[in-house]
Amino acid sequence: MSTQALTEQASQAVTAWTRLLRGHASATRALNAKLVAEHGLTVNDYEALRQLSQAEDRSMRRVDLAAHLFLTASGVTRLLNGLEAAGFVEKGVCREDARVTYAVLTEAGHRKLAEASASHVAAIRELFEERFSTSELAALTDLLSRLPRVAGADGACPPPE
Amino acid sequence: MSTQALTEQASQAVTAWTRLLRGHASATRALNAKLVAEHGLTVNDYEALRQLSQAEDRSMRRVDLAAHLFLTASGVTRLLNGLEAAGFVEKGVCREDARVTYAVLTEAGHRKLAEASASHVAAIRELFEERFSTSELAALTDLLSRLPRVAGADGACPPPE
DNA sequence: TAAGATTGACTGTTCAATCTTA
DNA sequence: TAAGATTGAACAGTCAATCTTA
Numbered sequence: 001m002s003t004q005a006l007t008e009q010a011s012q013a014v015t016a017w018t019r020l021l022r023g024h025a026s027a028t029r030a031l032n033a034k035l036v037a038e039h040g041l042t043v044n045d046y047e048a049l050r051q052l053s054q055a056e057d058r059s060m061r062r063v064d065l066a067a068h069l070f071l072t073a074s075g076v077t078r079l080l081n082g083l084e085a086a087g088f089v090e091k092g093v094c095r096e097d098a099r100v101t102y103a104v105l106t107e108a109g110h111r112k113l114a115e116a117s118a119s120h121v122a123a124i125r126e127l128f129e130e131r132f133s134t135s136e137l138a139a140l141t142d143l144l145s146r147l148p149r150v151a152g153a154d155g156a157c158p159p160p161e
Numbered sequence: 162m163s164t165q166a167l168t169e170q171a172s173q174a175v176t177a178w179t180r181l182l183r184g185h186a187s188a189t190r191a192l193n194a195k196l197v198a199e200h201g202l203t204v205n206d207y208e209a210l211r212q213l214s215q216a217e218d219r220s221m222r223r224v225d226l227a228a229h230l231f232l233t234a235s236g237v238t239r240l241l242n243g244l245e246a247a248g249f250v251e252k253g254v255c256r257e258d259a260r261v262t263y264a265v266l267t268e269a270g271h272r273k274l275a276e277a278s279a280s281h282v283a284a285i286r287e288l289f290e291e292r293f294s295t296s297e298l299a300a301l302t303d304l305l306s307r308l309p310r311v312a313g314a315d316g317a318c319p320p321p322e
Numbered sequence: 323t324a325a326g327a328t329t330g331a332c333t334g335t336t337c338a339a340t341c342t343t344a
Numbered sequence: 345t346a347a348g349a350t351t352g353a354a355c356a357g358t359c360a361a362t363c364t365t366a
Contacts, residue, residue: 222348223348223349224347224348224349234347234348234349234350235350235351237349237351238349238351239350258347258348260347260348260349261347261348261349262348262349
């Protein structure tokens with residue numbers, strides 16, 4: 001590969017990165033504003049509820065939830081503080097390891113997620129389907145999936161609470 | 162299109178969106194930590210310097226810089242407060258419209274950007290080229306570029322300062 | 323020693339209000 | 345009236361320190 005090609009490749013990586021920054025910023029700004037206005041949830045609140053709703057027993061170890069959301073341990077404590085105060089999430093204990101605390105989606109949390117999903121999913125679809133065909137969506141998803149993911153399996157532990 | 166296909170398309174859009182969230186979070190976390198540790202600049206500091214360095218006269222109206230970075234007016238004031246305190250950016254006045262303030266890259270700011278770019282660009286290349294071929298980088302860039310961009314032309318005004 | 327969770331102090335950012343100029 | 349910039353109050357998240365349990 002020539003020096004010229006190397007330079008092009010370098011600026012290509014930088015261009016991809018800045019597009020990722022801008023694309024994330026614009027999409028997050030738009031989707032978050034609507035979600036907060038209509039349902040009082042931030043995008044991260046919503047993602048936390050969604051992760052929990054898809055997990056077994058609708059619960060996850062707090063440390064695993066942090067990893068999935070790319071938050072620090074303290075970040076997840078503070079995010080969950082808000083969701084617990086609203087009654088959407090509860091704490092659960094782990095009978096095998098007293099260090100572990102679970103985040104458990106409540107019935108109210110599940111209802112809130114369903115309620116918010118109607119308009120939030122519509123907003124996501126509008127934003128993405130307006131710009132991408134079905135095959136392009138698949139390509140975009142595939143490419144983005146190659147960026148670093150959560151490491152390691154989630155800690156197992158018998159049903160909490 | 163069948164209901165099933167519609168559902169698939171819907172979840173495809175949602176999947177693309179969550180991958181964008183995760184991909185951004187993981188890449189930003191890694192690149193930001195390194196940039197802060199090595200050069201004392203956040204990713205947004207760096208992007209502000211880079212935008213200014215590429216602008217005509219190495220200067221932009223603050224309001225245009227805000228739009229490019231997807232920050233609010235107050236967000237950009239505070240970001241620039243830090244860069245001004247460090248001597249990397251200066252204020253410039255607009256002789257035709259006294260409401261407008263420019264952000265002007267200083268020589269020190271230009272040197273700082275060049276200095277930080279060496280390792281930062283290398284880190285970006287490492288992260289992206291490890292995962293994507295040249296054509297995949299181009300495809301990713303193209304797809305991300307379709308998400309909402311900055312609106313309107315940047316305000317012109319004779320050279321500031 | 324280390325893992326998980328929380329807390330206090332701090333940073334970065336937003337929103338609402340204000341000021342100046344157009 | 346509106347555009348651009350700044351400021352005070354508030355919020356979301358980080359980091360470093362601490363506590364409990366393994």
